[in-house]
Amino acid sequence: MSKNKLQSFQNQFVEFINQGTKFDDLSHSIIPAGKLSNPFEALEVHKKGYFARLTEALGETYEGTWFAMGDDMFFNICEEFINENKSNKYNLSDYGKNFPQFLEQRRDMIAIPFIQDMAKFDWMFKELFHTKQHAPASIDELQRIETEPNLSLEIEDSVRLFSSRFSIYKIWNHRNDTSEESLNINYESPENLLLYKKNNEIFVKELSEIQYDIIYSLKSGHSISVVLEKMGVYKQDELVSVFQIIGATGIVSGLRSDI
C-alpha cells in the first residue's frame, strides 16, 4: 500500500463515517472482528462511536439547552447538527461553537423562544470555565480613578457580560433539577449578567440595565471620563454602584492611560 493508498483508505473510512458512503475497495480489505457479519458492521462501530462522542461533547457544553429542550428533542437536534457540522478541531470540547446559530435557523425552535440565548450562555460559560483567572488590581491602584478620570480600566477575557430579554440564568440554574417546579419557571423577565472568576470559581451577578451599559462601555475601553459624560449626572448613583461592584468582584486587572 503506497502513501496514496493509505490516504485513499483513510478518506473512504472517514467518508463512511461522515456520509455513510460504502466503498468496495474499503469493504474488500476489511476482516470484521468477532461475530460481526460484514465489514460495514465493523465500520458502524466507529460511526456510532463518532456520533456518541460528539453528542456527549454537545451535552457537556450545552447543559442548559439540553435541560430546556428535554432529552428527545436535544438528541434529535444533536444528530442533525452533527450530520451538518463535521468536527475539525483536535479538542473534542471545542466542538459545537456554532450550535446557537444552528438553533437560530430552525423554525421549530419558536416553541422555545429563549433557546438560542440559552445556548449562547452555555458556550460563554464553557469558554469562561477554561479561561485563566486574572489577578485583580489592588485597591490602592483602583483609587487612582478618583483623581485621574482619563484612565481606562483593563477588564480581561475572564470577565464576561451577557444580556437577554429572557431569564436565562434563572432557568440555567435549574439544569440539574428534575422537580415539577423546574418545569414552571417564568422566563419572561430580562436579565443583564456579569460573569467573573474569583478563587477560580465562576460567579454570576445580576446587573441593572444601566450598570450593564456602564461596565460594557468600560470593558470596551472607554475612559472613565467618557463613560461619565455618556451616562450623565442623573445616573451618578448607578455609577457609584458599579464602582462598588468593581471593588467587590475584582473584575479590573489594571488601569491604562491612553494619553
Added chain:
Amino acid sequence: MESLKKDKVSKLSHKKCNPGVGLRSTHFPYLERSPDTCIKWFEAVSENYMDSFGRPRLILNKIRERYPIALHGVSMNLLSTHGLNELYLQNLKSLIDDIEPFIVSDHLCWTGTKPSNIHDLLPFPYTEESLKIVCQNIDHAQNILGRSLAIENVSTYMTFKQSEFTEWDFLVEVSKRTDVKLLLDINNIYVSSANHGFDPIKYINAIPTEIVCQVHLAGYTDMGDFLFDTHSKPVYPKVWELFRLFIEKAPNVPFMMEWDEDIPEFKVVENEVLKAIDIWREVHIQGDTKYVQK
C-alpha cells in the same frame, strides 16, 4: 544459604512497584482533600489540559506538586498522511514544559483526515508504507517536543487483508526505527485477541520488556458479537492473568488503571490498583520470601 538470601534481597531492592491511576475530573473534589492513597503517580489526558487554563489546569498543577504525572494524548494522529498538526504539537509542548511529565504518550492509530477529526483511535493496515508514515510522524513529534514518546497499542474491531505484519511485530519495528517506547495496554491486547482470534500470550512474549515504559489496565464490555474497549468496568480475570505474565518479566514498569465511562468513586478505581499491587507482590515478594524461608 546466607549468600542466596542476600542475593535475593539484593534483587528485590531493584524491584519497584509503581502503581498509577488515570486522573479524571469527577475525582477532583476527592483528590483536592489530599487523601492517603496507594497511588504513586497520575496519568492525565493531555487534551483535557493543554487548552484549558481554568480549574482543570489548576488541579493538575496542584496534583503535580505531590505526584509525578504522565501525559497521555488521544489526538496526535500518528498515522496521518498529511503530517502532524503543528498547533497541537506546540500546545502539547507548552503543557509538557509546565507539567514536566515523566512519560508522554499517544496511540498507534489515526484519528481523522484533514480537516475532519473523528475523535477515535482508528485502525489501519500493518504495511511497510504505514510503517514509514508512522515513523516519519513519530520522528517529527519527538524532534518538536524534544523528548521521547511512548505509543500505545489500541483495541481494534477489524483487521485488513493487506497487512504485512502482525500487530506486535509492527509495534516492535516502530520502536526499533524511532526509539519510541511502548505503552502496553494489556486490556487492549486481550480485546483484540478475542476479536481477531490470536493468542495474547504470543503477543506479550513477542514484546521485549526493555522497550515498554508503561502498562495500562482497564475493563472492556462484551457486546455479544465482539469485545468493546469501554474502560467502564473492573479488570477481567483473563486480563489479570496477562498482567501477571508481563509484570513477572518487567517488575519496574509503571502500571495504571483507566476508567472513563460510568466512572465510580475513586476508592473503587483504587481498589483495582490494589488488586494489581497484590499480583505484583505475589510475583515479586511472596515468591522471594517463600524461597528465603526455605
